[in-house]
Amino acid sequence: MKTRGNTRTGPARRIRRRLAAAIPALALGAALSVALPATEAVAARVDNPYVGATPYVNPDWSAKAAGEPGGSAVSNNPSFVWMDRIAAINGTTGARGLRAHLDTALTQGATLFQVVIYDLPGRDCAALASNGELGPTELDRYKTQYIDPIAAILGDTKYANLRIVALIEPDSLPNMVTNADQQAGATDACRVMKANGNYRKGVGYALNKLGDIGNVYNYIDAGHHGWLGWDTNLGPAVDEFKAAATSEGATVNDVHGFAVNTANYSALIEPNFKVTDTVNGTTVRQSKWVDWNFYVDEQSFAVALRDLAISRGGFPSNIGMLIDTARNGWGGPNRPTAPGPTTNVDTYVNGARVDRRLHAGNWCNQLGAGIGERPKAAPAAGIDAYVWAKPPGESDGSSEPIDNEEGKGFDQMCDPDYGGNARNGNNPTGAQDGAPLAGHWFPAQFQMLLANAYPPLGGGGPDTSAPSVPGGLQVTGTNSSSASLSWTASTDNVGVSAYDVYRDGVLVGSPTGTSFTDSGLSASTTYSYRVRARDAAGNASAQSSAVSATTTTGGTGSGTLKVQYKTSDTSLTDNAIRMSLQLVNTGTAAQSLSGVEIRYWFADSASSYTTWCDWAQLGCSNLTHGVSTNGSATGADHYLRVALSSGSLAAGASTGEIQLRLHRADWSNFNEADDYSRGTATSFADAPKIGVYVGGTLVWGTAP
Numbered sequence: 001m002k003t004r005g006n007t008r009t010g011p012a013r014r015i016r017r018r019l020a021a022a023i024p025a026l027a028l029g030a031a032l033s034v035a036l037p038a039t040e041a042v043a044a045r046v047d048n049p050y051v052g053a054t055p056y057v058n059p060d061w062s063a064k065a066a067g068e069p070g071g072s073a074v075s076n077n078p079s080f081v082w083m084d085r086i087a088a089i090n091g092t093t094g095a096r097g098l099r100a101h102l103d104t105a106l107t108q109g110a111t112l113f114q115v116v117i118y119d120l121p122g123r124d125c126a127a128l129a130s131n132g133e134l135g136p137t138e139l140d141r142y143k144t145q146y147i148d149p150i151a152a153i154l155g156d157t158k159y160a161n162l163r164i165v166a167l168i169e170p171d172s173l174p175n176m177v178t179n180a181d182q183q184a185g186a187t188d189a190c191r192v193m194k195a196n197g198n199y200r201k202g203v204g205y206a207l208n209k210l211g212d213i214g215n216v217y218n219y220i221d222a223g224h225h226g227w228l229g230w231d232t233n234l235g236p237a238v239d240e241f242k243a244a245a246t247s248e249g250a251t252v253n254d255v256h257g258f259a260v261n262t263a264n265y266s267a268l269i270e271p272n273f274k275v276t277d278t279v280n281g282t283t284v285r286q287s288k289w290v291d292w293n294f295y296v297d298e299q300s301f302a303v304a305l306r307d308l309a310i311s312r313g314g315f316p317s318n319i320g321m322l323i324d325t326a327r328n329g330w331g332g333p334n335r336p337t338a339p340g341p342t343t344n345v346d347t348y349v350n351g352a353r354v355d356r357r358l359h360a361g362n363w364c365n366q367l368g369a370g371i372g373e374r375p376k377a378a379p380a381a382g383i384d385a386y387v388w389a390k391p392p393g394e395s396d397g398s399s400e401p402i403d404n405e406e407g408k409g410f411d412q413m414c415d416p417d418y419g420g421n422a423r424n425g426n427n428p429t430g431a432q433d434g435a436p437l438a439g440h441w442f443p444a445q446f447q448m449l450l451a452n453a454y455p456p457l458g459g460g461g462p463d464t465s466a467p468s469v470p471g472g473l474q475v476t477g478t479n480s481s482s483a484s485l486s487w488t489a490s491t492d493n494v495g496v497s498a499y500d501v502y503r504d505g506v507l508v509g510s511p512t513g514t515s516f517t518d519s520g521l522s523a524s525t526t527y528s529y530r531v532r533a534r535d536a537a538g539n540a541s542a543q544s545s546a547v548s549a550t551t552t553t554g555g556t557g558s559g560t561l562k563v564q565y566k567t568s569d570t571s572l573t574d575n576a577i578r579m580s581l582q583l584v585n586t587g588t589a590a591q592s593l594s595g596v597e598i599r600y601w602f603a604d605s606a607s608s609y610t611t612w613c614d615w616a617q618l619g620c621s622n623l624t625h626g627v628s629t630n631g632s633a634t635g636a637d638h639y640l641r642v643a644l645s646s647g648s649l650a651a652g653a654s655t656g657e658i659q660l661r662l663h664r665a666d667w668s669n670f671n672e673a674d675d676y677s678r679g680t681a682t683s684f685a686d687a688p689k690i691g692v693y694v695g696g697t698l699v700w701g702t703a704p
Contacts, residue, residue: 045214045215046163047318047320048320048377048378048384048385049112049163049165049217049256049384050112050165050377050378050384050385051377051378052377053111053112053163053377054108054109054110054111054112055078055110055111055112055113055114055375056078056081056101056104056105056108056110056112056113056114057076057077057078057079057108057110058078058079058081058101058391059096059104060094060095060096061079061391061393061394062075062076063075064393064441064446065391065392065393065446068393068443068446068447068450069447070447070450070457071446071450073450073457074371074374074392074450074453074457077374077375077388078112078114078375078387078388079114079326079375079387079388079389079391080114080115080116080167080387080388080389080390080391081098081101081113081114081115081116082115082116082118082439083098083115083116083117083118083119083146083150084116084118084119084132084406084439085119085132085133085406085407086119086133086145086146089146089149089150089153098115098150098153098154099153099156101113101115102153102154102156102158102159102162105159105162106158106159106162110162111161111162111163112162112163112164112165113159113162113163113164113165114164114165114167114387114389115150115154115164115165115166115167116166116167116170116262116389117147117150117166117167117168117169117206117210118132118169118170119132119133119134119142119146120132120134120142120169120172120198120199120202120203121134121135121136121137121138121139121141121142121193121198121199121202122134122135122136122189122192122193122198122199123169123172124170124171124172124175125175125179125180125187125189125190125192125193126171126175126179126185126187126189126190126423127171127363127397127411127413128397128408128409128410128411131407131408131409132407133406133407134146134407136189136192136193136196136198137196137198139198139201139202139205142198142202142205143202143205147202147205147206147209147210148209150210151209151210151212151213154166154210154213154216155212155213159215160214160215161215162215163215163217164213164215164216164217165216165217165219165322166206166210166216166217166218166219167219167221167259167262167322167389168203168206168207168210168218168219168220168221169199169202169203169206169220169221170221170259170262170263170389171221171223171262172199172202172203172221173199173200173203173220173221173222173237173240173241173244174221174222174223174227174228174237174240175190175193175199176190176193176194176199176200176240177228177233177236177237177240178227178228178233179423180193180194181194184422184423185421185422185423199244200240200243200244200247201247201248203220203244203245203247204244204245204246204247204248204249204250205247205248205249205250206218207220207244207245207248207250207254207255208248208249208250208254210254211250211253211254211255217256217257218254218255218256219255219256219257219258219259219322220241220244220245220255220257220258220259221258221259221260221262222237222241222258222259222260222305223237223260224260224261224262224264224266224298224301225260225266225293225295225296225297225298225300225301225360226264226266226293226360226361227361228301228305229293229294229295229301230292230293230294231294234294234304234305234308235308235312237305238305238308238309238312238313239312239313241255241258241309241313241315242313242314242315245313245315252313252314252315252316253316255315255316255319256319256320257306257319257320257321257322257384258302258305258306258309258319258321258322259321259322259323259324259387259389260298260301260302260305260321260322260323260324261298261323261324261325261328262324262389262390263324263363263389263390263396264324264327264328264363264390265327265328265330265355265357265362265363265366265369266297266298266301266328266355266360267296267297267298267328267330267353267354267355268297268298268299268323268325268328268372268373268386269297269298269299269300270296270297270352270353270354270355271354272336272337272338272339272340272352272353272354273296273339273340273348273349273352273353274296275290275293275294275295275296275300277339277348278345279342279344279345279348280342280344280345282344282345283345284296284345284348284349286345287345287346287348287349287350288346288349289346289349289350289353289360290349291360291425293360296353297355298323298328299323299380299383302321302323302382302383303321303380303381303382303383305321306319306320306321306382307382307671310673311572311573311671317673320382320383320384320385321382321383321384322383322384322385322386322387322389323383323385323386323387324387324388324389324390325372325373325374325375325386325387325388326371326372326387326388326389326390326391326392327366327369327370327371327372327390327392327449328355328369328372329369329370329371329372329373329449329452329453329454329455330354330355330356330368330369330370330372330452330454331370331452331453331454331455331456332368332370332451332452332454334356335354335454336351336352336353336354338352339351339352340352354454356368357430358424358427358428358429358430359420359424359425359427359430361423361424361425361427362413362424362427362429362430362431363396363413364396364397364411364413364414364429364431364435365395365396365397365399365414365431365432365435365442365445366430366431366432367430367431367432367448368430368448368452369448369449369452370448370449370450370451370452370453370454371392371449371450371452371453371454371457372386372453372454373386373455374386374455375387375388376497378512379497379512380512380513392445392446392449393441393442393443393445393446393449394438394439394440394441394442395435395436395437395438395439395440395441395442395445396414396435396438397410397411397413397414397435397437397438398410398414398435398436398437398438399414399415399416399431399432399433399434399435400415402436402437404437406437406439408437408438408439412429413429413431414429414431414435415429415431416428416429416430416431416432416433418431432444432445432448455495465492465493465535465539466492466533466535466539466540466541467490467491467492467496467533467534467535467539467540467541468490468491468492468533468541469490469532469533469541469542469543469544470487470488470489470490470499470514470531470532470533470541470544471487471488471544472486472487472488473485473486473487473529473530473531473544473545473546473547474486474487474547475529475547475548475549476515477631478549478550478551478631479551479630479631479633479636479703479704480521480523480524480551480633480703480704481519481520481521481522481523481551481633481703481704482517482518482519482520482521482551482631482633482634482704483517483518483521483527483529483549483551484515484516484517484518484631485501485515485516485517485518485529485531485547485549486514486515486516487499487514487515487531487544488514489514490533490541492533492535492539495535496533496534496535497512497534497535498510498511498512498533498534499511499512499513499514499516499531499532499533499534500531500532500533500534500540501516501518501529501530501531502529502530502531502532502543503518503527503528503529504527504528510534516531517634519633519634521551522551523551524550524551525550525551526548526549526550526551527548527549527550527551528546528547528548529546529547529548529549530543530544530545530546531543531544532544558699559692559694559699559700560585560586560587560591560699561583561584561585561586561587561591561596561649561692561694561699561700562583562584562586562686562692562700563581563582563583563584563598563686563687563690563691563692563700563701564581564582564583564584564654564684564685564686564687565579565580565581565677565679565681565684565685565687565690566579566580566679566681566682566683566684566685567579567580567678567679567680567681567682568580568682572670572671572672572673573669573670573671573672574669574670575663575664575667575668575669575670576661576662576663576670577602577640577661577662577663577670577672577675577678578659578660578661579600579659579660579661580657580658580659580660580684581598581600581642581657581658581660581687581690582654582655582656582657582658582684583596583598583644583649583654583655583692584653584654584655585649585650585651585652585653585654586652587651588651589651590648590649590650590651591648591649591651592647592648593644593645593646593647593648593649593655594644594645594646594647595694595695596643596644596692596693596694597641597642597643597644597692597693597694598641598642598643598690598691598692598693599639599640599641599642599690599691599692599693599701600639600640600642600660600677600690601630601633601635601636601638601639601675601676601677601689601690601691601704602635602636602638602639602640602670602672602675602676602677602678603634603635603636603637603638603674603675603676604637604638604664604670606664606665606666606668607665608664608665609626609627609638609662609663609664609665610662610663610665611625611626611627611640611660611661611662611663612625612660612661612662612663613625613658613659613660614659614660614661615657615658615659616655616656616657616658616659617655617656617657617658618644618647618655618656618658622644622645622646622647623642623643623644623645623658624642624643624645625640625641625642625643625660626640626641627639627640627641627662628641630704633676633704634674634676634704635674635675635676635704636675636676636677636704639677639691640660640662642658642660657684676689676704677689677690687701688700688701688702689701689702689704691703
């Protein structure tokens with residue numbers, strides 16, 4: 001349902017995946033500019049290239065934006081530079097080339113540079129407005145005249161201290177899922193590209209060549225929720241991404257993440273309704289707007305795509321997502337603030353949705369759109385950044401045919417008078433009239449985007465208002481090594497971007513939400529916490545009143561019982577946690593088993609579970625088992641408890657194997673990736689992260 005819609009050598013390059021970032025997330029607009037040191041060493045790779053970075057502001061776009069009335073309110077925001085044809089590498093009239101952009105980035109003191117790689121053979125086989133210069137079979141030319149020169153420039157040691165984010169080929173791979181077979185709206189051009197495999201090969205070659213550059217971070221374009229949000233599309237899309245990422249010498253480790261909503265208008269978050277809502281017994285999914293999609297906005301889709309790419313596609317577990325928010329604000333005076341009438345599911349959804357397009361498949365110069373969230377690092381779990389991939393004010397395509405030498409055709413979806421096609425449910429296009437060629441400056445669109453911005457721009461002047469002080473700070477849970485906090489949201493004239501949490505006067509985290517868990521604490525210790533709110537302009541509230549949190553008693557057991565563990569379950573995301581355990585008496589005397597309890601700690605959000613003893617050498621009837629909550633320790637907010645009721649264990653003896661498993665009450669899937677006690681041993685080995693308690697006292701293992 002598309003519509004638009006470390007230099008490495010040899011095997012070592014495949015293990016260069018993300019180091020943990022140790023600095024708090026900052027709004028991009030608040031980053032400080034600093035002079036780069038004179039060095040040619042490649043900067044160390046980081047988990048999220050946006051955190052703590054000073055992003056490049058494209059002067060070519062910035063000058064156009066600042067030249068428009070009110071444009072100075074957004075002209076200093078960072079955006080991607082598009083390499084949409086071979087000539088763009090060296091520069092075209094009115095636009096500097098790639099090397100000139102990079103040199104300007106150094107002059108600015110930037111530490112992050114963003115570029116779109118966009119010139120595949122037979123590019124965008126389903127949207128004529130963004131067709132490219134290369135024919136369907138010109139893969140060799142794509143490699144030698146486009147990717148190779150770009151890689152040579154990006155790999156220059158002069159730019160080694162820039163984190164370079166490369167957004168790889170918008171729209172290409174999603175087209176292979178939805179527009180290359182016999183679907184409504186499929187095209188012969190897409191069928192050709194699927195048959196020759198040149199989209200996969202081109203993307204794989206780009207990932208491989210750019211992935212060889214230690215300071216380049218590759219993000220594959222992954223469409224948007226209104227394109228791939230159906231289960232019949234999302235799984236096959238991940239398979240397509242995997243196929244491309246393992247072709248032409250590339251591996252999944254060449255992929256740092258995925259980008260969604262590139263050059264599109266899908267709302268970041270629909271605040272007034274959820275996909276799980278029902279109206280008079282009819283689900284929101286059955287509404288004409290949602291059309292059985294599993295997602296109603298980009299953030300929920302991005303998180304789901306990330307999870308599936310890891311579990312089904314085998315991509316690294318710490319990949320991140322980018323969401324293009326340049327034109328998905330949907331603000332203005334008519335922005336809905338509540339659910340619609342409950343007459344039926346359509347009135348409910350249509351009255352509630354902030355995305356005011358006529359159809360979620362409409363993609364060209366959409367009337368009523370507004371600038372969305374400003375670029376921001378780490379705005380939510382799994383999201384590396386909100387970015388401006390398609391700079392506001394650049395056209396999606398001409399509203400009537402225009403002769404050109406850029407290989408760009410005329411697409412009827414850009415014609416305001418066109419009645420639509422099978423891909424957009426035969427709805428009008430909702431396109432703005434008077435549009436120039438794709439990528440060209442469109443003043444009328446820019447003015448509309450400013451007027452409808454959400455969050456609002458506040459009149460275009462500098463934001464000097466601080467958020468209100470967070471209220472209601474409270475401790476919601478503690479254990480031996482962590483304390484969890486929550487508070488009520490602050491208000492701000494533009495919007496709160498983060499909260500700073502201070503422990504005993506020291507900043508320990510900057511979450512975007514109203515809760516935080518502080519980990520790595522000492523047992524039986526009291527800590528004092530305060531919180532302040534901060535906006536994207538760097539304005540900060542005063543700190544809240546203090547609260548105290550005291551961690552529980554913890555430590556490492558030192559008794560004569562120990563537990564050993566093995567697993568035959570290699571899946572991290574199925575519907576069961578399985579393990580085999582055995583107790584061993586390491587002492588010189590028999591050990592009574594009365595009052596002995598084993599604790600296997602794991603992390604999960606469900607409220608009820610079923611547990612099973614499948615087999616035990618000492619007999620399952622001699623065991624009791626269940627699940628208990630465990631505060632909010634990272635990776636250990638629950639534990640499986642296994643109690644032995646009677647008997648004794650001779651010195652040096654073992655209970656023999658105990659086979660256990662647990663399920664959620666609804667048998668839905670777990671994600672065991674960060675479970676505290678989980679191991680990978682396939683034969684019995686000592687398990688220091690599984691606890692053994694006697695009479696409530698820890699005698700083996702290290703409690704979380």
